[in-house]
């Protein structure tokens with residue numbers, strides 16, 4: 001048995017990637033359960049069984065969720081991408097120790113989760129249960145607003161945090177790499193995939209944020225993971241989708 005079992009949809013990076021990056025960068029002993037064959041207890045059905053209450057009484061609302069087989073406390077269930085990233089980061093040496101920095105890292109990760117949700121809503125502004133094609137006029141309006149108002153506001157916030165960081169602005173919290181930085185890295189990757197024209201037009205205005213993205217990309221364990229088949233490419237079933245009509249300068 002692995003120490004950590006991560007459950008997420010097997011064919012998209014999605015919100016699962018925010019947990020996966022922490023597990024990978026932290027060198028965790030983990031299984032990506034829904035990507036394993038059913039003969040090894042894997043597959044989507046094993047994940048849905050838990051969401052439907054057939055695995056633990058601490059039922060997660062939705063993937064991603066994590067089951068940590070903790071040697072001292074037993075089975076610990078954590079759901080919500082940012083909460084999983086924080087939980088793993090704090091156990092794998094990827095979180096600040098000082099209380100103020102620890103809390104700020106959480107705030108940053110949750111802010112990134114908001115950014116991810118807003119990026120998702122550009123292609124599904126009405127309902128996740130409807131096809132994109134059935135909400136296209138609303139998606140066009142939502143995406144235009146996201147590109148012009150929300151995207152620069154979020155990127156400007158990361159930039160301001162780094163510019164004002166007393167440790168030199170290399171990382172979001174505590175002067176060292178944390179799960180909050182990994183989350184920002186993934187958000188930038190996703191935004192570049194989904195909105196290549198808009199990102200090309202504005203990203204030079206956020207140099208500290210881009211430098212952090214490059215720093216994370218080059219981190220030793222992470223660079224190996226990103227080049228491995230474990231890293232699932234972005235695609236049009238995920239959160240960050242490349243629909244050219246939703247992009248623009």
Ligand SMILES: N[C@@H](CCC(=O)N[C@@H](CS)C(=O)NCC(=O)O)C(=O)O
Pocket residue numbers: 014015016061062063064079080081082113
């Ligand atoms: N706020 C949650 C959102 C979880 C979520 O929306 N998960 C999606 C996949 S990315 C899902 O499968 N949702 C099923 C549902 O909401 O019914 C998080 O950040 O983890």
